[in-house]
Amino acid sequence: MSISFMSVSFASNNPIDNPLRIAVSSNFTPVLKKLLLEFHQQTNINTQIISGATGALFLQIKHGAPFDIFIAADSVRPKLLEQQKLILINSRKTYAIGQLALLSMHNKAQLSDLALTLQKIPKYFAIANPEIAPYGKAAKQTLQHLGLWQQYQKRLITGININQTFAQVRSQAVSSGLVANSQLIMNKLDGVVIPSSYHQPIKQQLVIIKNRANIDHAKRLSQFLLSPKIQQKIVSYGYANNVLTELPIQPLIRPLIQQGKTNAKP
Amino acid sequence: MPSPDLLALVVTLKMAALTTVILLLISTPLAWFLAKMTSRFKVIIEAIVALPLVLPPTVLGFYLLIAFSPQHLPGQMWQQATGQQLAFSFSAIVIGSVLYSLPFVVQPLQKAFEQLGGSLLEAGAMLGAGPIDRFFTIVLPLTKASFITAASLGFAHTVGEFGVILMIGGNIPGETRVLSIALFDHVEAFDYAKAHVLAISLLIGSMILLASVYLLNLPRRITTNLG
Numbered sequence: 396m397s398i399s400f401m402s403v404s405f406a407s408n409n410p411i412d413n414p415l416r417i418a419v420s421s422n423f424t425p426v427l428k429k430l431l432l433e434f435h436q437q438t439n440i441n442t443q444i445i446s447g448a449t450g451a452l453f454l455q456i457k458h459g460a461p462f463d464i465f466i467a468a469d470s471v472r473p474k475l476l477e478q479q480k481l482i483l484i485n486s487r488k489t490y491a492i493g494q495l496a497l498l499s500m501h502n503k504a505q506l507s508d509l510a511l512t513l514q515k516i517p518k519y520f521a522i523a524n525p526e527i528a529p530y531g532k533a534a535k536q537t538l539q540h541l542g543l544w545q546q547y548q549k550r551l552i553t554g555i556n557i558n559q560t561f562a563q564v565r566s567q568a569v570s571s572g573l574v575a576n577s578q579l580i581m582n583k584l585d586g587v588v589i590p591s592s593y594h595q596p597i598k599q600q601l602v603i604i605k606n607r608a609n610i611d612h613a614k615r616l617s618q619f620l621l622s623p624k625i626q627q628k629i630v631s632y633g634y635a636n637n638v639l640t641e642l643p644i645q646p647l648i649r650p651l652i653q654q655g656k657t658n659a660k661p
Numbered sequence: 662m663p664s665p666d667l668l669a670l671v672v673t674l675k676m677a678a679l680t681t682v683i684l685l686l687i688s689t690p691l692a693w694f695l696a697k698m699t700s701r702f703k704v705i706i707e708a709i710v711a712l713p714l715v716l717p718p719t720v721l722g723f724y725l726l727i728a729f730s731p732q733h734l735p736g737q738m739w740q741q742a743t744g745q746q747l748a749f750s751f752s753a754i755v756i757g758s759v760l761y762s763l764p765f766v767v768q769p770l771q772k773a774f775e776q777l778g779g780s781l782l783e784a785g786a787m788l789g790a791g792p793i794d795r796f797f798t799i800v801l802p803l804t805k806a807s808f809i810t811a812a813s814l815g816f817a818h819t820v821g822e823f824g825v826i827l828m829i830g831g832n833i834p835g836e837t838r839v840l841s842i843a844l845f846d847h848v849e850a851f852d853y854a855k856a857h858v859l860a861i862s863l864l865i866g867s868m869i870l871l872a873s874v875y876l877l878n879l880p881r882r883i884t885t886n887l888g
Contacts, residue, residue, distance in 0.1 A: 416833070421849045445832045446846055454723075458730035460749050460831045558849050565851075582851060 414441040415612040416461060420449045420468035422530070422557050423491070423599065425581045426632045427466065434619050440612050448556050450527060456481065456604060464613040466490065466601045466620075468557075469529035473600040483610060486603035490620045492635040493597030495533050495589040496579050498564050499571035509587050513543055520550045521564050521572025523557045529597050530557040534573040536594035577633030591635050599634075666859060668835050669843040676751070676839060677819040680758040681766075684815045685808070687759070688766040695767070696774035710768075713761045718824025721761065726828050729753050749831035754839070757825045766815040773807030774800070806878050813874040817867055 419427050424446040431442055445452070445462060453472040456465055457479070465482075467473050473487050497509060522538075523531030531553065538544040554560035557575050564572040565582070579586045601620065603613045619625055626637055695706060713721060728735045729748040739747040747753050777800065785795045801808070823841040830837030832846070840859060847856035 424850055443834055446849060447827075447832060451827070454726070455749070455828075455831050458726050458732065458748055459736075459746060461746075461833070462831075562848075562851075 413608065414443045415609050415616060416443045416445060416463045417466060417616070418445045418447065418452045418456065418460070418462040418464070419466040420452070420556075420599070421446045422468055422493075422575055422577070423466055426577060426629065429632075430620070430625060430628065433625075434616060437619070438612075438615055440615065442616075449529075461607075462604055463607045463609040464601060464603050464616055466599075468493070468597075468599055470598040470600045471529075473602045476602055476604075481605060483603040483605045483613075486614075486617065487600055488602075488617060488621055489598045489637060490601050490617075491599040491629050492591075492637055493530060493533070493599055494576035494591065494633060494635050495530060495537060495573050495594065495597075496576040496586040496633075497571065497589065498561070498574045498579060498584065498586040500564060500567045501570045509589070510541060512587075513538075513541060516543070516546050516550060517570055518550065519552050519569045520547055521552045521554065521560045521569040521574075523560045523573075524553040524555055528554070528556050529599075530560075530573070530575055533589075533594040533597050537573065537589050540593045575633065580631075580633035596635070665834060665838075666840075666843055666855065669838050669840050672751070672835065672837070673820055673839040673841075676754055676758060677816045679755050680762060680819045681812050681816045683755070683759050684762060684766040685812060688763065688770055688811065692767050692770035693774050695771050696777075711764050714764050718761065718822070719828060722757065722825040722828025725753075725757050725760070725825065729756075729829055748829060749833060749837060751836050754826045754830045754837050757829050758819045758822055761822055761825050762815045762818045765818045766811040769807045769811040769814065770804070773804040777803060809877055810874055813870055817870050820863070821867065 417427070424444065427444065431444075434440065435442065447455075449468045449472050452460075452462070452465060453467070453476065456462055456476060465473065465476070470489070473482070476482050477487050497512065499512070522534035523529075525531040525535035535544065538547050552560075552563060552569050552572070554563060557578070560572055561574045561578045563569045564574060565584075573589065574586070576586070576588050578584075601617060603610060603617060607613070620629075630636055691710070695703060695710075698706075726748060727733060729739070730736045731740060731746055731748070736747045739745075739752075743752075745752075747756075781799055781803070782795055785799050790798065820839075821841060822839070823845065826837065826839055827842055827845070830839070830842070832838050832842050838846075840863060844856055844859040844863070847853070847859065
């Protein structure tokens with residue numbers, strides 16, 4: 396009985412015909428949701444967001460997941476898909492450069508001085524897993540740059556992605572950690588932006604999956620995200636400037652970066 | 662257009678209902694076979710049935726994803742038979758759920774069949790009832806409570822499933838996005854208000870379902886304790 400009831404109601408329940416399916420890394424999802432409102436107004440294209448960890452989405456695309464465009468949190472997985480010839484040629488583009496930030500829910504006063512704050516080694520410190528998460532890799536490089544990696548290694552609580560790390564600090568389960576600057580901005584929290592020179596750029600790339608019916612719409616979304624106006628918006632949500640990545644980035648607080656450099660020497 | 666969370670609820674209920682029906686159809690003969698089996702191989706089959714209890718769901722999900730994908734034989738066979746891709750479809754999450762919830766249905770039924778004395782069945786056979794007749798007139802009425810327990814546990818466990826579906830479903834709205842995944846999405850997006858609503862509904866719904874099962878079994882439990 397339930398089988399027939401199911402197939403009937405299922406066909407009628409399908410909300411949108413052939414929407415553009417966007418697989419997006421969960422740390423970019425809140426920003427994308429805001430941008431898609433404008434995209435829909437401009438193009439009238441319907442979209443569906445499938446949010447997940449970059450690694451899991453990559454695995455699913457490899458096994459035939461019906462996604463049209465993949466907005467990843469790194470450049471490793473998009474490159475792998477390109478090597479496996481699963482994407483439209485030349486569709487791999489950097490749409491955002493991630494920024495790290497130090498978030499501490501307890502002692503906000505000390506945050507004005509990054510290096511001093513980090514030298515007081517806390518009991519636990521949250522970063523994303525450096526082996527699998529791009530923000531975790533950058534966090535490790537930052538601690539290495541400051542010469543603090545050895546001291547921090549046994550204190551680290553590592554999240555499977557930057558969202559988990561953020562949740563751990565925000566819920567005060569861990570007193571401080573290195574999270575994505577966009578998470579602070581989207582959630583109206585204060586923290587210290589880590590100078591981009593402390594780590595390799597966190598290049599976040601997108602790719603268009605080949606052999607899908609919606610390739611034209613996917614191309615329009617890619618163009619939209621890379622347009623100067625939207626790039627500016629992405630930067631305002633806590634990402635570094637995409638065009639100027641080759642140039643050194645102006646530190647937000649000048650003394651802070653000098654302090655960091657002197658500490659890095661020994 | 663219904664709200665995304667409502668859509669996830671509909672998908673969840675469809676998936677759990679269909680899974681429960683399929684599970685009852687598979688598990689009844691399997692449990693009967695296991696209950697009557699005396700060979701040493703019984704423990705091996707029992708262990709296989711119980712495996713989903715101990716395997717991490719994401720591990721099971723990972724291997725199912727590989728099996729269901731168009732690159733591999735089971736996925737290819739499905740595609741040839743139905744014309745549709747198996748991975749990331751509603752059928753995929755139903756098959757995954759059947760495997761994942763199997764022990765929750767087989768085990769209560771097997772226990773019930775084991776406790777069933779042979780004398781009543783022999784009496785039925787002497788009076789001329791065939792095996793199917795005996796099952797519906799003797800076994801089923803006597804083990805009704807266990808069937809209700811098995812079906813409810815299978816249903817509830819499927820509703821609460823997460824790791825397997827996340828892997829093989831692909832989180833597609835209206836097709837494979839179920840409540841537990843919608844809830845996870847809200848938590849990931851720090852939308853705690855929506856997450857709380859889903860969490861409390863799941864909690865209350867499961868609580869009512871489980872309490873009803875125990876309530877239905879209560880008279881029997883008391884009499885068996887006394888008797």
